Every structure is written in C-alpha cells, then in structure tokens.
Amino acid sequence: MTPHPTATPDLAVTTDGLTKRFGDFTAVDHIDLEVRAGTVVSLLGPNGAGKTTTVRMLATLTAPTSGTATVLGHDVATDGDAVRSLISLTGQFAALEDNLTGRENLVLMARLRGYRRPAALRVADALIDRFDIGEFRDKLVKDVSGGQRRRVDLAASLVTPPKLLVLDEPTTGLDPRSRQVVWATINELVAEGVTLLLTTQYLDEADALADHIVLIDHGQAVASGTPSDLKARIGDLRVDVVTVDAADVGALVTALAPTFDVTVAPTGRMVSIPAPEEAADLARVATAVRASGIAVDEVALRRPTLDDAFLALTGQPATDPDADPTGSTPSLELAS
C-alpha cells in the first residue's frame, strides 16, 4: 500500500484501507480513494454496496472500523469538528426538518453554522433566489414535491461555501424532470469549482456529472476510471437478444460468438452484445439471429445499465450476493 500524500493541499479526500464492519457484515472493505480538489468523483454502485457508509465515514457520522480517511488534510477520526466545518453533505441520510418551511430550514442551518439572525436571513434569501425556491419557500417541507425538497436540501448544504460537497444519491426517487433540475444545479456548482463527491446508483448520472467514477460493490472498489474509460470498456449501447426457450441460449451463443462479443446475462434467456455502431450493429445482430433459426422474443438496442457495467468490468453481476470480485483493489489514482 503506497502512503498517501495527505499533506498535499490539492487532495480533498484520501482514504487508506477504509473499512467499516457492523458485526459480521463488512459494509466497506478496504476502500482506497482519492478526490482531487476541484473535481467531481462519483461512487457508483447498487443499493447496499457500501456507498452511503463510505460517505458517512467521511462526514464523521460513522467511525471507521479500521483504515484512515482524511478530508482536506483533517483526519475524520481525530479532527471531526474541523472536517464538519469544511464539508457539507446532503442526501438520503441528512434530512431536513419536515415540519419547518424551506426558508425556516435554511435560516436554521445558517444559524447553526454560526450566522447571526440578520445575516442568516440574507443567506437564506440569497439561496432561495439562487435555487428558485421562492414559490414554495413558506410551505412546510413535508408538503412540497420530491424535486422541490431536493433543491431545499441542496441549498441547505450550501449555507457556507463548502470546500467539499458530498451528495448521497441526490436524485434517487425523483421523477425525470426533477432529476434534470437537480443535475442542472449540480452542474452549476461544479462550474463554480466546487469539489464534489457524489454517490449514485445510476450509470447515466455518474456519466453526466463525474470526472471520475469509482464502481463499488460489496464494500469494495471494483473498478475506476473516467467516464469515457469506463464506457469504452462497457461499450456504449448494447443489443440484447432474448430467446423464447432458455435451452436455446447455448445454441444462440454458438451461432453469434464467431462474429460478436457475446455476454450471457444472469437471467438465463438473454445474451448481450456491444453495439458501438448502434443501429447498424442492431441490424447485423438481427440478421445473424434470423439466420440461426432460433426463436427469439426480442432483439433490442438499449443503453447499458449498472448491471452491464458490473458484468463488463468485473465479470460479476452487481446484484449477485455471492459475487466475489477477487481482483486486487484497483488503483484509484485519479486522472486529472
């Protein structure tokens, strides 16, 4: 394990063998991570992969079982108060007070950060303008829509300029339009130079927002790279072929394998083929399938999912509880 240059000022986050166990369950298993100042890093993985636990340790809400984590030069275990004054987080585990209005929540957060009342009101009102909260600022948070709530949530995490912003699944559960709004807000923050650590279950979200993606599964970092690196390895679009009879999958693979890079999905009736040339590849696969004479339910072109990413990058489906990514922890040195 190479020692991390924790004193380097341009590293916002470094972790070294960061591990969290709850009884027999290892939620986070020796994660080494670096987030360079001014970049956006996304922890991408399915539910239960250990993303939230990792972020909670960085935010000093959970103590690591072993390993170290340093945020902006401060150790989370020994210097928690300094960490808390420099970072800001929002997401599934850091909620708003439901029975206060959006504005009251923002004023409370500003005052807890140390502003006196008049300054706190100015800060809150500026955030209300900036995040377009005006229309529902005096509604109780429990009565606003999910998208509106996330905006108040984001605003609440910006009452003081954080050196590191941590967003835990900022769009999980949002409708597509609210998701776009949250993305737009995040992109603005990034344009202003905020260092952002983002967790998500959505490949497209990591792709759209992050400079660097770390795939997490079963508490381990199983792959990492820039979005274009990873996409090059996953393949952009894919053609899926679903057979009528599961028994035909073998024959289908035999028929297609000489021409295409075929992956068999864990569902048993489906094979999947990268389609860098999109419709042209779809047509070629369809022709080959017809020529094989095997009965199929579906031949379809689709965007890669998180499962495809895990299959392509680790050879294991993300959802398989027995998956055992045995590869040594990949280097997480970030591309700048």
Next chain:
Amino acid sequence: MTATLAPTHPTDPGSGGTLAEPLPPRPGAFARYVRETALLVGRSLRTIPRVPERLSDVTIQPIIFTLLFLYVFGSAIHIPGMRYQDYLLPGLIGQSLAFGIIGAGVATANDFSTGVVDRFRSLPVNPLSVISAQVIGQILEQVLGLVIVLSIGLALGWRPDLDLGGAAALAGLVLLGLFAFTWFGVLLGMLIGNADAMQGIGFAVVFPLSFLAGTFVPIAGMKAVPRAIGEWDPLAAFVAGVRELCTGVGAHGSWQLEHPIPAMVGWCALIIAVCVPLALRRFRRAD
C-alpha cells in the same frame, strides 16, 4: 408546475455572493453550546403548532384519564379517609411522567430515523447541544401536560394541602422526576430507533407499570403478584411521595413506599447516573 421546476441560471457571477456573507467569529465553546441548544429547542417548539396532534399525548390524554377516573371508575373506588380527587391527582401526575418516557422516546426515535439528527451532527455543532435540545424540548412539553393535569384537577375539586415549602418540594420532586424520566426516554428512543416500535414497547412496559404504581387504587389492595411489582415500581415511590406531600398520608408496604421521597430521589439519581452517560455515549458513538 413547469415554472417551479425550471432551474435558475444566475446570469451574474455575483450569485456566488450568497457565499460571500462573512461568518462572525466563533464564540467560545460554552457560548456556542448555549446558542446551539437554544436554536435547536426553538426548532422543536416551532414545529409544535404544525403538528398539534403530536401534543395530544400531553394534552387530550391526561384530560381523558382525569375525567375517566374521577367520574367513571372513581365512583367505585373508595379510599378511606380521603376524597378520591386528592388520591387521584398525585397518581395522574405520576402517570404523566411515565407517559413522558414514551413521548420522549418516540420523538427521539423519530428524529433519528428521519435523518434530521444526522444533518445536525454533520454540522460543526456540539453533539451535546443536539441531545440537550432534545431533552429540554421534551421537558417543556411535559411541563405543559402537567399544567393541564394540575389545572383540571384544581377545577374539579383537588385541594392539595401544601404550604410554600411543600409546594417547592413538590415542584422540585416533579422536575427531578421529569429530568430523569426524559433522559430514560431519550435513551430508549435512541436504542430502539424506530418510532412505532418505541410506541409499542412503551405501551407494553410503561403502561402497565403506570397502573401498578398505586396510581388509581392502593397497592395494598392488589393481588400478590401485582402488589409485589407495584411495591418496587419506581413510579410507585414517586406517586407515594407526591401523595404524602399533598395529603400528609403515607403509604405502607415496602421500604420505598414508607420512605417515598428518599426512595424517589434515589431512583432518579440512579436513572440519571445510568441513562445520561449511556445516552451521550450512544449519541457520540458514530454508527
């Protein structure tokens, strides 16, 4: 709806001016603690009018119990040498305190499960402020409930035989009990961590204990098993102590019933000595 969802694209870079508001210098640790605690108590109080039903435990419930026992069950209960009002009110005060355990637990479990406590903990705020605010907010709610119980009692003919010293002793005993029971409730709420479970467990344990404590009928008249429990129920010492202060009539049975005030102070000291450090540790133990 479209309008609400449209993102703003601030055209002037001065929108970053939001972040330019200078923070005043950080006061000393104690001043910060007082300030943060006051802010967080303010947050709890401010939410009360938004969810008035949450207060029903300390408002409607004691009124119902008072009326129910005074006018329904009380008609069949005869306490030698005492009007039932004078017997009942100390019991109701005790029961309010016991139900306060459930209230504090439910509120704490709720705050912990919704993540709002995590938000506070992620700020540069003293953890002790967060938990102090929880305890103070709960005590204020319980005091409101007690004021209602005492008022309705006085309106319906309760006449405590108290001089100034006796009233001060009563107030002191009640506040000590409130403090101890609230910490117990906050600890339970943190340990259980789920408001519904807390409610269920609270009613399964606290509710029966609050009835066995000589609250509504004398412990001496109960069957052997409930009598044995009641004689050593901490709440029984409290109820007997309040009753002795208000009526001058003591209870008989166990040591704690015959020396209710030292017993109550002892119980409270024990509860505080156990629950406060455990609650603080549980709160600080970050997981």
